[in-house]
Amino acid sequence: MTSDTAKAPEDGTTRRSMISARELTKTFGQGETAVTALDNVDIDIRENEFFTLLGPSGCGKTTLLRLIAGFELPTSGLIQLDGQDITALPPHVRPVNTVFQNYALFPHMTVSENIGFGLKMLGKSSGEIEARVKQMLSLVQLEAMANRRTDQLSGGQQQRVALARALAPAPKVLLLDEPLAALDLKLRKNMQIELKSLQAETGITFIFVTHDQEEALTMSDRIAVMRDGQILQIGTPKEIYDKPTHRFVADFIGDINILEAQVEGTEGDQTRVRLKDGTTMLARSTGADTQGHCAVALRPESIRVAQAGDTPALTGQLENLVYMGSAHNLHLRLGSGEELVVRHGGSTEGLDLSPGAQIGVVIAPGGARVLA
Amino acid sequence: MADTPPLAAGATAQSTRRRMRSRDLKAMPGFKAAGWACIFALYLPLVVLVIFSFNDNRSVVKWTEFSLRWYEAAMENEGIRNAAWMSVKVALVATVFSTIAATMAALATTRTAAFRGQGLAYGIINQPLMIPEIVTAISTLSLFSLVKQLTGITGVGYLMAAHTAFCIPFAYMPIRARLEDMTLTLEQAGADLYATPWQTFRHITLPLLMPGILAGAMLAFVVSLDDVIITLMVAGPGETTLPIYILGALRRGITPEINAVSTILVGVSVLLVLVLFLVQGKMKK
Amino acid sequence: MTDTSLTLAEQESRRRRRQTRRALLAPALIIILAISIMPLGITALYSFLTPGTYGGVIWEFTPDAYVQFLFERDIFDGTLQFNDSYLTIYMRSIGLAFGATIGALLIGFPTAYFIATKPREQRNFWLFLITLPFWTNLLIRTYAMLLILRDEGLINLSLMGVGVIERPLSILYTDTAVFIGLIYTYLPFMVLPLYASLEKLDFRLVEAGYDLYANRFRVLRHIIAPIAKPGIIAGCILVFIPGLGAYITPALLGGGKKLMIGNMIAIQFGSSRNWPFGSAAALILMALVVIALLIYARSVSKGARAHG
Numbered sequence: 007m008t009s010d011t012a013k014a015p016e017d018g019t020t021r022r023s024m025i026s027a028r029e030l031t032k033t034f035g036q037g038e039t040a041v042t043a044l045d046n047v048d049i050d051i052r053e054n055e056f057f058t059l060l061g062p063s064g065c066g067k068t069t070l071l072r073l074i075a076g077f078e079l080p081t082s083g084l085i086q087l088d089g090q091d092i093t094a095l096p097p098h099v100r101p102v103n104t105v106f107q108n109y110a111l112f113p114h115m116t117v118s119e120n121i122g123f124g125l126k127m128l129g130k131s132s133g134e135i136e137a138r139v140k141q142m143l144s145l146v147q148l149e150a151m152a153n154r155r156t157d158q159l160s161g162g163q164q165q166r167v168a169l170a171r172a173l174a175p176a177p178k179v180l181l182l183d184e185p186l187a188a189l190d191l192k193l194r195k196n197m198q199i200e201l202k203s204l205q206a207e208t209g210i211t212f213i214f215v216t217h218d219q220e221e222a223l224t225m226s227d228r229i230a231v232m233r234d235g236q237i238l239q240i241g242t243p244k245e246i247y248d249k250p251t252h253r254f255v256a257d258f259i260g261d262i263n264i265l266e267a268q269v270e271g272t273e274g275d276q277t278r279v280r281l282k283d284g285t286t287m288l289a290r291s292t293g294a295d296t297q298g299h300c301a302v303a304l305r306p307e308s309i310r311v312a313q314a315g316d317t318p319a320l321t322g323q324l325e326n327l328v329y330m331g332s333a334h335n336l337h338l339r340l341g342s343g344e345e346l347v348v349r350h351g352g353s354t355e356g357l358d359l360s361p362g363a364q365i366g367v368v369i370a371p372g373g374a375r376v377l378a
Numbered sequence: 379m380a381d382t383p384p385l386a387a388g389a390t391a392q393s394t395r396r397r398m399r400s401r402d403l404k405a406m407p408g409f410k411a412a413g414w415a416c417i418f419a420l421y422l423p424l425v426v427l428v429i430f431s432f433n434d435n436r437s438v439v440k441w442t443e444f445s446l447r448w449y450e451a452a453m454e455n456e457g458i459r460n461a462a463w464m465s466v467k468v469a470l471v472a473t474v475f476s477t478i479a480a481t482m483a484a485l486a487t488t489r490t491a492a493f494r495g496q497g498l499a500y501g502i503i504n505q506p507l508m509i510p511e512i513v514t515a516i517s518t519l520s521l522f523s524l525v526k527q528l529t530g531i532t533g534v535g536y537l538m539a540a541h542t543a544f545c546i547p548f549a550y551m552p553i554r555a556r557l558e559d560m561t562l563t564l565e566q567a568g569a570d571l572y573a574t575p576w577q578t579f580r581h582i583t584l585p586l587l588m589p590g591i592l593a594g595a596m597l598a599f600v601v602s603l604d605d606v607i608i609t610l611m612v613a614g615p616g617e618t619t620l621p622i623y624i625l626g627a628l629r630r631g632i633t634p635e636i637n638a639v640s641t642i643l644v645g646v647s648v649l650l651v652l653v654l655f656l657v658q659g660k661m662k663k
Numbered sequence: 664m665t666d667t668s669l670t671l672a673e674q675e676s677r678r679r680r681r682q683t684r685r686a687l688l689a690p691a692l693i694i695i696l697a698i699s700i701m702p703l704g705i706t707a708l709y710s711f712l713t714p715g716t717y718g719g720v721i722w723e724f725t726p727d728a729y730v731q732f733l734f735e736r737d738i739f740d741g742t743l744q745f746n747d748s749y750l751t752i753y754m755r756s757i758g759l760a761f762g763a764t765i766g767a768l769l770i771g772f773p774t775a776y777f778i779a780t781k782p783r784e785q786r787n788f789w790l791f792l793i794t795l796p797f798w799t800n801l802l803i804r805t806y807a808m809l810l811i812l813r814d815e816g817l818i819n820l821s822l823m824g825v826g827v828i829e830r831p832l833s834i835l836y837t838d839t840a841v842f843i844g845l846i847y848t849y850l851p852f853m854v855l856p857l858y859a860s861l862e863k864l865d866f867r868l869v870e871a872g873y874d875l876y877a878n879r880f881r882v883l884r885h886i887i888a889p890i891a892k893p894g895i896i897a898g899c900i901l902v903f904i905p906g907l908g909a910y911i912t913p914a915l916l917g918g919g920k921k922l923m924i925g926n927m928i929a930i931q932f933g934s935s936r937n938w939p940f941g942s943a944a945a946l947i948l949m950a951l952v953v954i955a956l957l958i959y960a961r962s963v964s965k966g967a968r969a970h971g
Contacts, residue, residue, distance in 0.1 A: 077566050079673040094672030097569040098578075110567040114585045123581070124571035175572065404780040404866055406773070406879060413777030416770055417789075420796045420850065423807035426817055430810070479691040486687035490680055502692050506699050510908025510952060512925040513945045516932050517702030520709050520942065523719060543698035546691050597798075604800040607910050607925075611932065621802050628806060628915065640803040651798045655791055 022088070024179055024211045025051040025074060030083035032069050032235075043069040044080075045235035051179075051213060056205045058214045060222040061232035062258070067215045070232075071181050074213065076100050088178055098127070103172035104181040108188060109164045111156040117167050118143070118152045124175035142170040145204070162193045169201075173208060180205075182214045186221065198224050219259045223247060231255045251292050253377045256303045263304040263346050264377070269297060277376045283341035287319055289374035301377045306335065306349035308373030311357060311365060318366025322346055327359055338365055424644065431637035448638035458639055461623035468534070468609075468619060469602035472541035473549075477595040479542075480549035481587070488557040489565075489583075506544040514544065515611035522612060532614060540612045541602045548601045549594035552658075556590025589657055596654045600647050703949075710942035718936045728943035749927070749944070756923040757951070759838065760906035763845035764853075767902045768895065770846065771853035775894070776887070778854075779861035790858065797851040805915045808844050809835065812916065836918030844912040845902075852901035860894030861887070893963065900959045904952050924948050 032044040044066045051057045059067035072078045074085060076097035085093045092100055103124065111120050121142050122135045130138075143149045146166035156164060165185060172180055182201075186194045202225045205212045216222055222229050223243040230240045231254075238252045250256035257264060267279040267289075276288040279302055289302050312318040322338030325345075333351040336359075340346055348367050350357075358365075434445030452458050483503055487496060506514060522536045564586065568578040606621045613622060620643060627636050710728050712720040730736075735746035778789040796804060811817045812834045819831035834840050864887065872882040888895070910925035917923070922930075924944065931941025 075566075075570060077569075079676055081673065094675075096575075096676075097566070098572050098574055102570075104567070104570045106563055106567060108563065110561075110563040112564060112567070112582060123568070123573075127568075127572040127574075127577055127581075171571070404869065406776060406883060409773040409777045412770060412773030413789075416774040416850065416854070417792055419770075419847065420793070422817070423804065423811045423847070424796065424799065426810055427803070427807040475694075479694055482687040482689075483691035486684045490684055493681075493684065499688055499692065502695055502700065505695055508904075508952075508956075509699075509703075510905065510925070510948060512908050512910050512928050513706070513949055514699060514702070516928060516938075516941055516945055517706040518698060519932060520705045520938065521698070521702040524705060527719075539694075539698055543694050546695060550691070600798050604798075604802075606800075606802045607929075611929070621800060624806070625802060632810075636806070640800070640806060644799045644803055647799045648795060651795060 021052040021054065023050045023086075024053045024055070024088055025049070025213070026084075026086040027070075027073075028084045028086075030070070030073065030085065031081050032066075032073060032078060033081045042235050044073070047083075047235070047237055049230060049237060049240070051211060053211060054209050056202065056212045056214065056225055056227045058216060058222040058226035058229045059232060060216060060219060060229050060258075062217055065232040066235040067217075067232050068183060069235075071104075071183055071213065071215050074179070075102055075104050075181050101175075101177050102179045102181060103175060103177040104183065105165075105168045105172045105185045107183045107185065109168040109185075111164055111167055111171070113156060116153050116155060117148065117159070120156060120167055121171045121174050123171065128175060138174055142174045145173070145207075146170045161189055162197065165189065165197060169204070173204075173210070176208075177210065179211045179213060182212060184215055184217070186216070186218075194221075201225060223259070231258060233258075249292065249375070250303065250377065253301055253303070256375075256377060261306050261347065261349075263306065263309075265302045265304070265340075265342070265344055265346070267300050267302045267376075269300050269376070279376060281320075281340075281342060282344065285320060287369065287374060289376045290372050291376055292378075303375045303377050304346070304369065304373060306347045308370040309346075309348050309367045310370070311336065311348060311350050312368045316366070316368045319369045320346065321364055321366045324359060324361060324363045324365050336365065338367070427637055428641050428644070431634060431641040433634060436634065448634040449642075451635050452638045452642075455635070457618075457623060458620070458635075461618045461620045464534075464617060465603055465619040465621070468538050468541055469599050471538045472545045472602040473595050473599045475538075475542045476545035476598045477549045477553075477591060480546050480594055480598075481553050481591055483546075484550055484553040484557050484590075485583075488554055489562070503550055504547050507547045511607045515608040518543075518608060519611040534614075534617050537609065537613050537617050540608055541605065544605070544608060545598035545602050549598040552593035552597065553587065553590040556587055556593070560586055593654050593658060596650045600650050603643070604647065706942045706945055709939055710946055712939050714937045714939050716936070718932070718938060720938050725939075728937075728939040731940050732943060732947065752922050752927050753924060753947070753951075755838070755921070756907055756909075756925075759841055759845060759923065760903050760909070762842055763849065763906050764899050764902045766842070766846045767850050767853040768899060771850055771857055771898060772891075772895070775854045775857035775861050778858055779864065780866075786862070790855075793851050793854050793858075801848060802911055802915075804848065805844055805911050808847055809915050812840050812843065835916065836920055838917075838921055840916040841913050841921055841923070844916040845906050845909060848909070848912055849902040849906055852905070853898040856897035856901060857891060857894040860891045860897075864890050896959060896962050900955060903955055907951060907955075908948055 027047055027049045030044055030047045030049075031042065034041045034043055047066075047070065049070075059070060061067050069078065073080050074087075076092070076095060080093060083093070084091065087100065087102065112123065115123065118139050122139045125135045125138055139152075140149075143152055146169055148163060148166055148170070151159060151163060151167075156167060159167065165188075168185065185201075186197050189197060198221060201212070201214075214222075214225065223246075226243055228240060228242055229246050231238045231246060231252075233254055239246060239250065239255045241249070246255060247259055250259065253264060256262050265281055267281050270278040270280050270286060272278070272291065273288060275291055277291045277300075278286055279289055279300060280286045281302065287302070320338075320340060322340045324336060325339050326335075326337035328335040328337065330349075333349050334354060336348040336350055338346045338348060346367070348365075430441070431448055432444050432446065433441055434443040434447060435441075480503075483499070487499060487503075518540050522540075526532055526536075560583075565578050565582055568582040569575070573581060604621065605619075606625060609617075609619050609622055610625070613619065618626070620639065624636055624639060624643075627633070709720050711724055711726060713723040713725050713727070715721050730743065732749050733745065733747075734743040736743060774793070778786055778793070781789060809816075813819070814831040814833060814835065816835075818834070819828075822828045823831065834843075868886055868890070869882055872886045877885065908925050909923055910929060913921060913923040913926050917926075919926070925948075928941050928944045928948070931937045931944065935941075
């Protein structure tokens with residue numbers, strides 16, 4: 007099962023870097039109350055890429071976005087846009103546009119005036135503006151709303167106006183600050199798909215900020231997972247999901263079991279680890295320093311309940327059975343006292359699922375990963 | 379209703395409802411009456427004043443017949459006309475200058491991060507509100523008399539300057555309140571869309587701030603129009619405003635003509651404040 | 664404020680923001696400093712000078728103005744004799760302002776509570792009714808009050824009409840008239856801060872009070888009043904301070920007989936032509952205001968500590 011790594015992440019190296027940040031640090035406040043929102047961050051975001059900054063609130067993702075937009079100036083470090091140093095440029099001369107979290111539509115202007123605002127400020131002729139606004143309105147399918155006031159629009163429509171307004175001046179990079187957070191679930195799903203196709207259509211680099219891992223996995227070409235002002239891992243959604251290199255990344259993306267372990271030795275690209283309850287198993291190495299103490303990460307879907315004839319890798323006592331619709335989640339208590347969640351699809355017939363039953367599980371090949 | 383079992387005798391839905399209303403937990407006995415009495419007391423004198431301005435009689439006590447003769451008399455009175463013109467002139471100048479200064483100050487105290495000396499700036503701007511008017515009045519008189527002595531310059535400019543100073547905090551209040559309600563995001567969106575700082579101010583901040591500026595200007599105008607004490611002290615000869623004229627007329631005796639002029643002045647204030655209230659009500663929606 | 668850890672760009676942008684801020688603040692601050700604050704200094708200076716014969720001052724230093732406040736100089740032998748007539752005016756002013764504050768509180772509290780318990784959409788209308796008189800001319804409102812309080816005014820006429828009294832009560836030109844006038848004038852100042860604090864009152868607390876066996880009075884006393892305390896203090900200050908310096912109300916309703924501080928000061932700059940004494944009297948009034956404000960500041964910070 008090594009084929010999942012065949013899609014090399016390096017397929018875009020030939021592409022130009024659109025945004026490059028080096029040693030970027032942002033500190034708010036001074037002295038004892040100073041808070042470091044961004045800590046020595048290096049990042050390269052490529053041309054024509056849908057790039058997502060993912061992390062919990064306070065991880066620095068929005069600060070990074072605002073530094074790129076120019077709303078804040080970095081405490082130290084450097085930002086380049088398409089090879090040009092923009093670190094100290096004010097926002098109005100950066101060819102970068104933002105879709106704000108609450109859209110920030112100008113309430114005293116119509117939809118058309120909102121969309122045309124950037125072009126007007128750039129000094130375009132009114133004919134040119136009119137044509138471009140029309141084009142943008144049709145792109146976001148709001149032709150009928152051109153002369154409405156923005157407060158007469160639904161949340162989804164406002165979202166589209168914000169998008170059209172930011173895209174109208176054809177920026178080199180579009181920054182999106184949790185733009186879907188205010189929408190309801192169904193609308194959000196639709197907008198995810200629309201955003202993705204809009205990005206493909208326009209060829210503009212999108213930098214998307216979200217705390218929603220599912221959103222990030224659905225839309226992105228690459229994701230940067232952030233915590234405490236630092237970038238922990240950058241990779242394609244598949245890499246981030248399947249091959250987390252950091253315990254936090256593994257935990258933050260999707261459901262996962264993390265078991266404490268001790269490194270016993272290496273066998274090829276596998277590491278032999280001893281769990282707290284004494285069982286040993288082979289787990290895929292991640293290149294991280296895995297001397298001594300480590301953790302083993304197991305996705306619930308890469309484990310299954312042992313059938314007759316299987317040799318269970320782990321055994322635990324059934325504590326809870328949670329019905330999930332298409333599957334059951336079995337919450338097992340291991341001998342070490344740790345909890346293990348197993349996703350069991352299909353029928354539960356022939357399984358003893360009474361509370362307290364001893365249940366063995368089998369781990370899919372390559373399903374276990376060693377994390378520092 | 380037929381198949382529901384009967385309740386205890388006498389417990390009709392109506393009687394229960396009545397008891398529930400009397401047990402409104404928020405209500406305090408007598409408070410409602412006090413509230414109404416308060417409004418009544420606030421308006422009764424003004425209502426009497428207005429009614430008797432339309433009385434066809436020299437008396438301001440006994441009603442005889444509806445008439446506009448006191449309004450006509452007031453209009454024909456040159457003293458009143460001059461005073462009214464002086465009031466408007468002073469109020470307009472004070473409104474323009476105080477509103478501009480207040481708008482700038484409000485932008486400085488809200489659109490930037492907290493700064494050292496911010497508290498002091500607030501204190502200075504609101505200072506005219508914290509000092510008894512009579513103290514401001516005689517202090518300003520002392521200053522102006524000194525300046526007049528030193529420079530020999532006289533004129534209505536002194537009165538206008540004094541009005542501008544005490545109008546600033548009134549103009550400042552609604553403008554600052556409006557700015558504090560406005561998120562910075564809109565201005566950032568403007569800058570993001572290539573508007574220079576000046577263009578951002580011109581196309582985004584200013585239009586959004588306009589209701590606040592209008593409210594501030596109206597308050598300044600009303601406050602200037604209504605001022606008595608400072609004007610009384612500072613105004614030179616021939617600089618009689620309407621309130622000063624009324625005060626002088628009252629000293630000579632009560633006439634229905636005063637009622638008529640007063641009614642007009644009250645009417646102007648009420649109208650302006652009413653417009654302001656409606657504008658602000660709309661603003662919130 | 665130069666921090667070496669900041670980039671040059673950040674420093675430059677801070678410097679520019681500071682410049683803009685200064686430029687924006689300048690007009691308002693200069694106008695108020697020059698026309699409202701500097702004059703206070705001149706008043707302080709004048710209070711130590713000698714009165715000119717036709718008003719104004721003669722530049723000769725003397726503490727006479729302050730001496731005159733308490734003592735009268737005998738015209739024949741020049742000895743100082745204690746004179747309480749100015750002190751009396753100050754005491755009367757304090758008494759009237761304090762009485763009016765209590766009166767306004769007693770009327771204003773139920774009113775503010777009444778408005779705060781109205782449905783939300785009606786409250787603004789009621790507030791508007793309370794604020795509107797504030798924006799109408801103080802002189803005219805006082806004049807209107809005078810019309811009501813006169814011997815042949817509405818109050819006396821109706822009382823006589825009902826037969827409660829036979830001859831008109833002489834209310835006008837008494838302390839009572841000034842007292843009523845002060846309450847009437849400054850009532851909105853009391854209602855607004857009271858309303859602001861009562862509006863925030865969570866009425867579930869009132870329900871909890873009833874639930875725990877408190878009666879109406881006790882709920883008012885132990886739950887509502889403590890929560891409304893900041894509003895009560897603010898309202899009292901807002902009535903007391905302008906009441907203390909009132910000019911128009913005593914001038915019209917006191918009929919020039921019942922002077923308050925404000926009138927006394929004005930007279931020094933008018934017919935008495937004793938600017939230094941007027942300045943000294945104004946500074947003493949300012950001192951009283953500052954004392955009231957200090958008491959206010961102390962009770963506010965105490966309240967803040969009690970809540971923290």
